Amino acid sequence: MSRKPATREVARAVFLCSACGNESPKWFGRCPHCGEWNTAVEESRARPAAGAARGYAGPGEKPLRLDEIAGEGLEERWATGIGELDRVLGGGLVPGSLVLIGGDPGIGKSTLALEMAAALGGSGRSVLYVSGEESPRQAKMRAERIALRRGLDHLWVQSEIELDAILRQVESLGPSLLVIDSIQTLHLGSLEGAPGSVTQVRECGLRLLRFAKERGLPVLLIVHVTKDGAVAGPRTLEHMVDAVLYLEGDARHGYRILSAAKNRFGSTNEIGVFEMRGDGLVEVANPSELLLRDRAAVAPGSVVVAAMEGTRPLLTEVQALVAPTHFANPQRVAQGVDGKRLAVLLAVLEKRARLSLSGCDVFVSVAGGIRLDEPAADLGVALALASSFRDAALPADWVAIGEVGLAGELRPVPQLDRRLSEAARLGFQTAVVPRSRTEEVPSGETPPIALAAAGSLSEAIDVALPKRPAEPRRPAAGPDRRAERPGGGKAGD
Ligand code: TYD
Ligand code: MG
Numbered sequence: 001m002s003r004k005p006a007t008r009e010v011a012r013a014v015f016l017c018s019a020c021g022n023e024s025p026k027w028f029g030r031c032p033h034c035g036e037w038n039t040a041v042e043e044s045r046a047r048p049a050a051g052a053a054r055g056y057a058g059p060g061e062k063p064l065r066l067d068e069i070a071g072e073g074l075e076e077r078w079a080t081g082i083g084e085l086d087r088v089l090g091g092g093l094v095p096g097s098l099v100l101i102g103g104d105p106g107i108g109k110s111t112l113a114l115e116m117a118a119a120l121g122g123s124g125r126s127v128l129y130v131s132g133e134e135s136p137r138q139a140k141m142r143a144e145r146i147a148l149r150r151g152l153d154h155l156w157v158q159s160e161i162e163l164d165a166i167l168r169q170v171e172s173l174g175p176s177l178l179v180i181d182s183i184q185t186l187h188l189g190s191l192e193g194a195p196g197s198v199t200q201v202r203e204c205g206l207r208l209l210r211f212a213k214e215r216g217l218p219v220l221l222i223v224h225v226t227k228d229g230a231v232a233g234p235r236t237l238e239h240m241v242d243a244v245l246y247l248e249g250d251a252r253h254g255y256r257i258l259s260a261a262k263n264r265f266g267s268t269n270e271i272g273v274f275e276m277r278g279d280g281l282v283e284v285a286n287p288s289e290l291l292l293r294d295r296a297a298v299a300p301g302s303v304v305v306a307a308m309e310g311t312r313p314l315l316t317e318v319q320a321l322v323a324p325t326h327f328a329n330p331q332r333v334a335q336g337v338d339g340k341r342l343a344v345l346l347a348v349l350e351k352r353a354r355l356s357l358s359g360c361d362v363f364v365s366v367a368g369g370i371r372l373d374e375p376a377a378d379l380g381v382a383l384a385l386a387s388s389f390r391d392a393a394l395p396a397d398w399v400a401i402g403e404v405g406l407a408g409e410l411r412p413v414p415q416l417d418r419r420l421s422e423a424a425r426l427g428f429q430t431a432v433v434p435r436s437r438t439e440e441v442p443s444g445e446t447p448p449i450a451l452a453a454a455g456s457l458s459e460a461i462d463v464a465l466p467k468r469p470a471e472p473r474r475p476a477a478g479p480d481r482r483a484e485r486p487g488g489g490k491a492g493d
Contacts, residue, residue, distance in 0.1 A: 090266015121151025132185025
């Protein structure tokens with residue numbers, strides 16, 4: 001990260017790492033600083049102004065004692081009114097914060113930013129929405145498409161890419177929020193390089209950071225990020241902003257998941273779920289219902305798990321497919337589940353539950369683009385694998401909750417009661433849970449759902465997938481007791 005002293009003013013070619021911003025006079029295949037491969041981009045560059053340091057550096061020359069610093073309004077947050085967004089932000093937007101929203105092109109960042117701007121406008125705060133990609137007319141078309149009615153009189157739109165001009169507008173207009181769509185289009189005339197180059201992105205980010213902190217003006221920065229990191233710069237930005245939100249989604253489904261990779265003012269566990277519809281991004285208050293909506297009735301390899309996303313229980317389907325391999329090295333493909341965790345579960349299934357999976361290709365995927373990083377999802381993943389291997393389905397109204405240990409034991413998970421209530425609310429009848437935890441349910445209280453307790457993974461497999469003599473599979477239209485319960489249809493169908 002070191003910078004050589006600015007002795008020459010002549011523009012010169014340098015190679016910058018698009019991941020960490022490391023600068024080198026020579027091309028490199030692997031960044032000597034952060035170790036990433038193929039991140040070198042060539043830029044011709046003049047030295048930025050002497051004050052352009054890294055991070056926030058002002059105001060004040062001397063340190064301040066904590067009790068001297070004015071503390072009023074520290075807890076102030078502006079709720080945007082979009083519940084799913086507020087949840088991820090940690091309760092609302094913090095004045096003076098720099099928030100980055102990243103995501104693939106076309107995922108819905110501009111739509112979300114415009115909805116947020118309008119929501120804040122509706123509560124009387126003015127917003128300047130600067131777009132370097134779209135004309136004001138296009139912004140208006142989008143606003144009409146998403147039927148924005150409230151807050152339009154507080155929403156200002158400008159097409160501009162020159163950062164100095166934007167900041168002058170901010171000074172004269174004095175908005176409560178500045179939205180920049182996107183940072184890759186910003187340009188500082190004092191620097192060499194086209195918009196989107198590492199230097200421009202980094203220096204524009206720094207300039208905005210200072211500006212935001214000095215004036216207490218929150219800034220929402222939109223950043224395009226592509227999977228292969230082809231866009232130079234954004235990752236250096238992540239270190240300097242207060243919060244990094246990612247909008248991701250499954251292109252086939254309309255779901256969009258907003259999560260925080262970093263948040264100085266809140267938890268990074270929360271996610272917000274949206275659905276992209278013809279009339280904009282619409283919040284999904286009950287994501288479990290949405291995630292389970294497309295679930296096939298009863299299928300081998302499908303298990304519903306009750307995970308926690310931050311403070312909220314989330315029920316989602318894990319699917320596994322285990323099939324004999326035609327390769328020397330069997331395939332292991334995981335989507336939504338950590339590949340290493342899958343390898344551990346496969347080894348435990350092989351060794352402790354005596355399922356010979358080593359000659360099989362294994363594919364695991366989680367519905368709706370959700371990532372299950374929680375150990376509590378282990379049991380569901382393992383049961384899905386066992387279910388596909390045996391070609392036997394779990395009953396459609398069962399859920400699985402539990403961590404699997406290396407000895408094949410089931411371990412208790414936090415917040416079991418909340419997961420169970422959510423499962424019961426969605427019409428599930430039985431939960432497979434670690435045995436140690438069922439004893440903790442006070443005797444006076446009946447759990448909201450029947451508990452099938454198991455001490456080990458192989459016991460759980462026996463409980464959930466009892467070995468039956470081969471019987472013809474029931475037709476899907478057959479009598480089904482779930483259908484009689486309100487809400488039960490959703491969970492299983
Ligand atoms: P957009 O917000 O422009 O994405 P980004 O800023 O991340 O590039 O969203 C573009 C996509 O969203 C585009 O494919 C059209 C779709 N869309 C809808 O389906 N409904 C809507 O109401 C809007 C505004 C966009
Ligand atoms: Mg856009």
